[in-house]
Amino acid sequence: MIIFPAIDLKDGSCVRLKRGVMSEATIFNADPADQAKRFQQAGFSWLHCVDLNGAFEGRSANGDAVRAIRSAVELPIQLGGGIRDMAAIETWIEAGIARVVLGTAALRNPALVKDAARTFPGKIVVAADARGGKVATEGWAKTSQITPSDLGRKFEDAGVAAILFTDVDGDGLLQGLNVAATAALARAVRIPVIASGGVGGIADLKSLMAAREANIEGVVVGRALYDGRIDASEALQLMNGV
Amino acid sequence: MRPSVALIDYGSGNLRSAEKALARAAEEGATNHDIVVTSDARVVADAERIVLPGVGAFADCMAGLSALPGMIETLTQRVLEQHKPFLGICVGMQLMAAVGREFGDHSGLGWIEGDVVRLAPSDPSLKIPQMGWNELSLSREHPLLSGIAPGAHAYFLHSYAMRPDRPSDVLATTEFGGAVTAAIVRDNYAGVQFHPEKSQVVGLRLLGNFLTWRP
Numbered sequence: 001m002i003i004f005p006a007i008d009l010k011d012g013s014c015v016r017l018k019r020g021v022m023s024e025a026t027i028f029n030a031d032p033a034d035q036a037k038r039f040q041q042a043g044f045s046w047l048h049c050v051d052l053n054g055a056f057e058g059r060s061a062n063g064d065a066v067r068a069i070r071s072a073v074e075l076p077i078q079l080g081g082g083i084r085d086m087a088a089i090e091t092w093i094e095a096g097i098a099r100v101v102l103g104t105a106a107l108r109n110p111a112l113v114k115d116a117a118r119t120f121p122g123k124i125v126v127a128a129d130a131r132g133g134k135v136a137t138e139g140w141a142k143t144s145q146i147t148p149s150d151l152g153r154k155f156e157d158a159g160v161a162a163i164l165f166t167d168v169d170g171d172g173l174l175q176g177l178n179v180a181a182t183a184a185l186a187r188a189v190r191i192p193v194i195a196s197g198g199v200g201g202i203a204d205l206k207s208l209m210a211a212r213e214a215n216i217e218g219v220v221v222g223r224a225l226y227d228g229r230i231d232a233s234e235a236l237q238l239m240n241g242v
Numbered sequence: 243m244r245p246s247v248a249l250i251d252y253g254s255g256n257l258r259s260a261e262k263a264l265a266r267a268a269e270e271g272a273t274n275h276d277i278v279v280t281s282d283a284r285v286v287a288d289a290e291r292i293v294l295p296g297v298g299a300f301a302d303c304m305a306g307l308s309a310l311p312g313m314i315e316t317l318t319q320r321v322l323e324q325h326k327p328f329l330g331i332c333v334g335m336q337l338m339a340a341v342g343r344e345f346g347d348h349s350g351l352g353w354i355e356g357d358v359v360r361l362a363p364s365d366p367s368l369k370i371p372q373m374g375w376n377e378l379s380l381s382r383e384h385p386l387l388s389g390i391a392p393g394a395h396a397y398f399l400h401s402y403a404m405r406p407d408r409p410s411d412v413l414a415t416t417e418f419g420g421a422v423t424a425a426i427v428r429d430n431y432a433g434v435q436f437h438p439e440k441s442q443v444v445g446l447r448l449l450g451n452f453l454t455w456r457p
Contacts, residue, residue, distance in 0.1 A: 001256075002440075040374065040375060041374070042373075042374070043373030043374035043399075044374070045374075045375070045397050045440050074375040074395040075375065076442045098442065122266065192258075214256050214258045215258070217258075217259070233369065233373070236373050236399075237371065237373075240297070240373075240399050241255050241256075241297045241298065
């Protein structure tokens with residue numbers, strides 16, 4: 001299982017938020033490229049980058065930091081935040097971003113997701129954020145909220161490469177991953193699911209492994225890697241079964 | 243009937259990512275291969291090509307493979323006698339050696355003279371296992387390396403590495419406090435210590451090359 005160490009970018013720095021609130025940002029590294037190198041050195045195989053300003057503004061806002069990261073490391077990068085049209089998707093893929101994560105765009109604009117997935121097979125990831133077992137579905141279903149599994153099957157039909165599933169209530173609070181919900185989604189779809197939100201310790205990773213769900217491709221880990229609650233080496237060995 | 247690639251499942255870890263990477267390589271190369279995850283020696287016997295993955299200790303992997311009825315006999319016959327293209331990945335590659343020295347000495351398949359020994363980097367700051375992206379140093383030209391540039395990076399995750407007796411078996415090395423075997427090949431059988439399924443473009447290229455390899 002892949003561990004995606006998260007680099008969340010705000011005003012050019014690498015930060016962590018609590019429950020997605022911008023004012024509650026903790027700066028962990030003012031040099032995101034340096035942080036990326038540290039993650040590479042630690043043995044990770046991927047990076048997960050989020051342009052937080054971009055997510056709030058609806059367009060990329062930390063492009064320089066992302067490009068600095070791209071040129072600093074060999075790691076493939078999964079990038080989200082403010083990418084909401086084909087031009088932005090193309091720009092990032094041409095800049096060497098391995099996978100683009102569509103969040104709000106995916107919910108509001110199913111046609112964009114389908115178009116992007118067809119144009120860039122294997123490179124489009126869709127984020128589904130759940131609250132209380134439901135996901136918002138603007139544009140994907142008649143009702144405003146459906147289960148993650150139902151939405152996941154729609155993404156699957158659209159040809160997306162993976163679903164990034166976040167339990168928003170737990171994000172940044174180290175309250176533990178919602179393994180049961182993630183595994184349920186992974187069983188309901190054929191495309192891989194990436195777990196995210198609330199990983200607080202090695203126990204979360206162990207319970208994710210214990211779910212033995214082959215369709216869970218990996219897990220995004222943020223704050224717990226920065227504050228040392230999760231040791232990178234121990235986590236990588238656990239998740240890689242060595 | 244579509245040509246098939248048998249990806250041998252002998253209880254050594256999750257094969258999903260390897261399966262997907264092979265399927266993607268087949269798709270991108272338009273080779274039309276059917277990727278079949280199997281524990282059945284008869285399926286392996288019918289395959290055009292064979293991939294042996296592996297995660298964990300050498301002896302455990304060898305025991306797992308031996309526990310599949312007829313598998314080792316089938317592998318030996320198809321690979322050594324009928325010259326089917328074969329690719330070992332990580333411990334799957336290590337099993338090709340005569341001897342593995344992890345937790346005592348254990349016999350391997352014995353296709354490559356040499357042993358599998360614990361990494362012993364000269365630089366004490368290098369931690370075992372080697373985990374992460376490292377540069378490939380290509381020992382010679384080979385169809386399996388077609389399109390892979392010198393200095394390309396691949397993802398490694400291992401504590402042991404193969405020491406082939408014959409230098410001619412070595413296809414690529416990587417630097418980890420000394421040269422470490424990264425890829426081997428002899429005739430129609432090859433192995434990579436790194437994980438092509440985790441190595442993005444380089445990994446896909448290698449798998450694509452394997453699918454079209456005519457040794």
